[in-house]
Amino acid sequence: MSFKDLQLIDPLLKAIEEQGYTKPTEVQLKTIPQVLAKKDVITSAQTGTGKTAAFALPILQLLSENPEAPRGGKMIKALIVSPTRELALQIGNNFKAYARHTNLRTTVIFGGISEKPQVDVLTKGVDILIATPGRLIDLEKQGIVNLEEVEILVLDEADLMLDMGFIDDVKHISNLCPDGKQILLFSATMPFKVEQLANTILKSPIRIEITTSPFAAKSIGQILYYVPKRSKMELCLHLLRNNIKGSILIFRRTKFGVDKLEETLKKNGYDVETIHGDKTQTDRQEALKKFKNGLVNILIATDVAARGIDINELDAVINFDLPNVPETYIHRIGRTGRAGSSGMAYSFCGADEKNYVTSIQQLLQIEIPVDELHPYPLDPKEKATTHKSTQATSKHKKGRKSEASKKKKKRWY
Structure with missing residues (x-):
């Protein structure tokens, strides 16, 4: 019709x-x-x-x-x-x-x-x-x-x-x-x-x-990298140097993460713009304009931008941090492969994000191909990091106040 x-x-x-x-x-x-x-x-x-x-x-x-x-x-x-x-x-x-x-x-x-x-x-x-x-x-x-x-x-x-x-x-x-x-x-x-x-x-x-398929964007290639959280930055730089070219949208979970990645990429000679909630509207529009016009080829964003960016000929999406909501993954990678063009989505998975992969694959009803040959592989035995106190037990008996409490010291927090 x-x-x-x-x-x-x-x-x-x-x-x-x-x-x-x-x-x-x-x-x-x-x-x-x-x-x-x-x-x-x-x-x-x-x-x-x-x-x-x-x-x-x-x-x-x-x-x-x-x-x-x-x-x-x-x-x-x-x-x-x-x-x-x-x-x-x-x-x-x-x-x-x-x-x-x-x-x-x-x-x-x-x-x-x-x-x-x-x-x-x-x-x-x-x-x-x-x-x-x-x-x-x-x-x-x-x-x-x-x-x-x-x-x-x-x-x-x-x-x-x-x-x-x-x-x-x-x-x-x-x-x-x-x-x-x-x-x-x-x-x-x-x-x-x-x-x-x-x-x-x-x-x-x-x-x-509209449910033409479990995953509408068939034109998007997907690759998954299991990588230690501490090595994600190195993996990102490695892929940008060797594999991923063109216009690239990178998603991070937090504003702090966006700023940290921007700083690292700029230090390594990349032209980068960022969008997140703490940026003024003028700055966000200017960043998007530069990216759309090709003045910079990398845009780093939080999920506030996942559905609001309509960019023609976006070559790749990088999920630096995997989203904990599987639908968000689809919104993110749906920025590429639009209107019949092809695109690639690269996802980094740390030990504490493995459950997210399971949920995403269940929603997509596919198994995302894994690249095991990259330089920063995740040890299969590595588990999600949990922060435990180095002091096994309190030196005070249960129910007793510490000396600081007794003196009623004011805490800064």
């Missing part, structure tokens, strides 16, 4: 063609007709399957059918709530690209930067608002955002939104919109808490689940 078969209007078909898309993906084929029929929809599909267009195109069509409001009198008709700034920006870029031949105005609001430019655009009037929960609620309380005319509410990446603790914010935002609104919920996974949310706020939704 083509996009024309989905009964999309000419301005949208023209924009789609200009974007270089020839035929809809499965998630678009199944979702677009239901949204156009004004049904509440729950769509579950892995990252990289074209979910944004699955709601952006029909929303633009539905809003184009309404009589045009004067420029200054535009009210928000569609609201898309996204968990992260990067995702919100990405969705905003997609909406603007698809809407270029319509009169619909779109804007994106998120925290971490000045409110003023966002307020100026909102004051002029917009049809479609893409927002992160915190900034949206803040501007609504100030009376700058009015959601009383919202016809369509989209909750994107709902599982990530709830993982980040936005459940109450999402319910509050839904209550701020009119009762008769159409709600579209998109999620990569469907854990119980997402089902609970759906049951609370959606009305007889159409359920769409």
Whole structure:
């Protein structure tokens, strides 16, 4: 089927063609007709399957059918709530690209930067608002955002939104919109808490689940390295020198880990940028821009960026630290091998991460190939490190206070 078969209007078909898309993906084929029929929809599909267009195109069509409001009198008709700034920006870029031949105005609001430019655009009037929960609620309380005319509410990446603790914010935002609104919920996974949310706020939704295979990104090659935790840095440098070339996204579990790896790679002559939660929004956007434009070829990130980065021709993903949630592994490596191109995922597994590998392989229903010939192999006997006190027993009898306690000394902590 083509996009024309989905009964999309000419301005949208023209924009789609200009974007270089020839035929809809499965998630678009199944979702677009239901949204156009004004049904509440729950769509579950892995990252990289074209979910944004699955709601952006029909929303633009539905809003184009309404009589045009004067420029200054535009009210928000569609609201898309996204968990992260990067995702919100990405969705905003997609909406603007698809809407270029319509009169619909779109804007994106998120925290971490000045409110003023966002307020100026909102004051002029917009049809479609893409927002992160915190900034949206803040501007609504100030009376700058009015959601009383919202016809369509989209909750994107709902599982990530709830993982980040936005459940109450999402319910509050839904209550701020009119009762008769159409709600579209998109999620990569469907854990119980997402089902609970759906049951609370959606009305007889159409359920769409894209399960073409246990692992959608068949074009991604995967290699697993068992390596002592202390040797991961050396293994990373070894692979960058000898095996892994091109544009590379490296995931670490913590902000501290990101900074430490950045420092080491820079010392070894690599051009690196980083993204994590402590960075300002300006710094994060600048880092992503440099990486996309090829000014640096290595980007190190925490999982906040796992779903918010849409980069063409990403050659490799390195899981420096394995995630403890198996679905996160899929989101991470799904950054490469997009739109039919091939990619590679390299994962480092320390002794304390072996259980994570088991869970990931169960989810994928495959066994990830292991490279045993690298210079820093993990001793099979090595177990997860546990920190034990070197002092076997306290020198004080049970129930007795130490001398420090008796003196009631103030501790620094």
